Amino acid sequence: MPNPYAEIFRAPGAKGFASAGFVARMPMAMAPIGIVAMLSQTHGEFWLAGAVSATYALANALFAPQISRVVDRLGQSRVLIPTTLIAVAAFIVLMLAAYQDWPIWTLFVAALAAALMPSFPAMIRARWSELFRDRPELNTAFAFESSADELVYIAGASLSVGLAVALFPEAGLLASTLFLALGGLAFIAQRRTEPRPSGAVGGGGQSAIRQRPVQIITLALIFVGAIFATAEVSAVAITEKLGEPGAASLVIGVYAVGSFVVGLIVGALNLRMALEKQLAIALTVIAVTAWPLLFVDSVPMLALAVFASGVAISPTFITAFGLIERRVPAAMLTEGITWVMTGIGIGMALGSFVTGWVVDTYGASHGFVVSVVAGALALLTVLLGQRTLAGRGSHVPAAAEPQPAE
Incomplete structure (x- = not known):
């Protein structure tokens, strides 16, 4: 009996965007807890750590669908490049603000800007849909992605906290930011599997x-x-x-x-x-x-x-x-x-x-x-x-x- 997971990865470009996308989605589990681990150590106040993390998470929940809506209209690369770079820069500012003890408001502003991080799990699933629309292989691809999300949640939070405790307060969020930068840019670079944009809002x-x-x-x-x-x-x-x-x-x-x-x-x-x-x-x-x-x-x-x-x-x-x-x-x-x-x-x-x-x-x-x-x-x-x-x-x-x- 053929392995259905091996079958989906035979599609041209599938291995590339799936592996890059796996790395790019690590911040979805690492960033919120990384913010808490960082600020609870640098500022010693859990309410502040929780408030900044919640600001990031809730803002991302509001921003991500709007970013994806523009992606459907203009295409992934045109939208993901600026939003990913802004998010990476904002995470760097957030770490600097924590390390340099900048005013509290800078933490919240940086968290809001970082929330422009696009939903890479959605981008990956859109590419699988482009490859296997109305075919049974799409169910296998979605199963792989759901299991990958589970794996990210299992490993990501533990890795983020572990790094922050073992190395230095910003280590977990720094690793998350590196994953976003490297994985995100590698994902964007693979243009041949990018879904066709609609050209107009659906x-x-x-x-x-x-x-x-x-x-x-x-x-x-x-x-x-x-x-x-x-x-x-x-x-x-x-x-x-x-x-x-x-x-x-x-x-x-x-x-x-x-x-x-x-x-x-x-x-x-x-x-x-x-x-x-x-x-x-x-x-x-x-x-x-x-x-x-x-x-x-x-x-x-x-x-x-x-x-x-x-x-x-x-x-x-x-x-x-x-x-x-x-x-x-x-x-x-x-x-x-x-x-x-x-x-x-x-x-x-x-x-x-x-x-x-x-x-x-x-x-x-x-x-x-x-x-x-x-x-x-x-x-x-x-x-x-x-x-x-x-x-x-x-x-x-x-x-x-x-x-x-x-």
């Missing part, structure tokens, strides 16, 4: 977020992102309560590794079930497996429950991006993908905040209540949107995806 000037499929999937993945963040915060709180705080990193790693492995398996399968049904099934698994988390009372039980709750995360992302590719006009594709990525990021930010409040107010064992509620809301969102996600009036050719009988 949809008569409308944003992709006005498309109902984008709204449904983005909202659902806000809840999924909250589940992702809840697992991290609750794992730290519960292991500390059990007197084994060092086990938190192991538990979080088990959670991410489970999702990573299952994502690779799903990507190797050529499933014929309609994508909206696959998404509903994956979210059902997430919603159901959240419940055992409420009853864990030991680290081994926590690790097992967290592993089970994470197995459907990557399949959810894979089918969500597959639906975006099928249900959003090609002229809006990069922006549509970026909105979904933004939804995940917003969900993680909100999930961390809400879970932290629940843990502080009601105790560590109640943190996973957020996962239960978020899982139910994500499933409900997709179930209510099944008709829209099924592609009524979609641009998808009939042969591209089997349609279920009503």
Whole structure:
């Protein structure tokens, strides 16, 4: 049986843009925690570190879809070159401001400018779509990208904090900035796999977020992102309560590794079930497996429950991006993908905040209540949107995806 992952990388240019894109996306995990690690050491104030990091993360969530919208119209290279260079320069200014103890406002201004960093995961998926549009290989490519995102989150945050602690406060953010500069420029240099620009804003000037499929999937993945963040915060709180705080990193790693492995398996399968049904099934698994988390009372039980709750995360992302590719006009594709990525990021930010409040107010064992509620809301969102996600009036050719009988 041929390896489906080997097949997708036989496409001309695929190895190049995928490897460069993997490096370029490292800041998505490294930069926010790198800012916290840097400023908490240089200024000794966690509120300031958190505020600057949140400023960067929320601004990037707002800016990235707008940048991707312009990318759809003008092309990747014309937009990514200036935005990447601005982001690199801004990160350098942020590190200098921290090192030289410049006024506090310079930290926030630099963080806002750094937030112009484009969404490289969206750019990479747009290139895969250009190569394999309406072909089964696209599902495998999206599975690879979702697993790569998981790997970045597993390694990136740990690397950023580890460097800042072991070397000097700015080391984690410096490494992140180097990854962005080298990976980003290497990705931009590969012009032959760049998707064709539309030449005009798709949809008569409308944003992709006005498309109902984008709204449904983005909202659902806000809840999924909250589940992702809840697992991290609750794992730290519960292991500390059990007197084994060092086990938190192991538990979080088990959670991410489970999702990573299952994502690779799903990507190797050529499933014929309609994508909206696959998404509903994956979210059902997430919603159901959240419940055992409420009853864990030991680290081994926590690790097992967290592993089970994470197995459907990557399949959810894979089918969500597959639906975006099928249900959003090609002229809006990069922006549509970026909105979904933004939804995940917003969900993680909100999930961390809400879970932290629940843990502080009601105790560590109640943190996973957020996962239960978020899982139910994500499933409900997709179930209510099944008709829209099924592609009524979609641009998808009939042969591209089997349609279920009503």
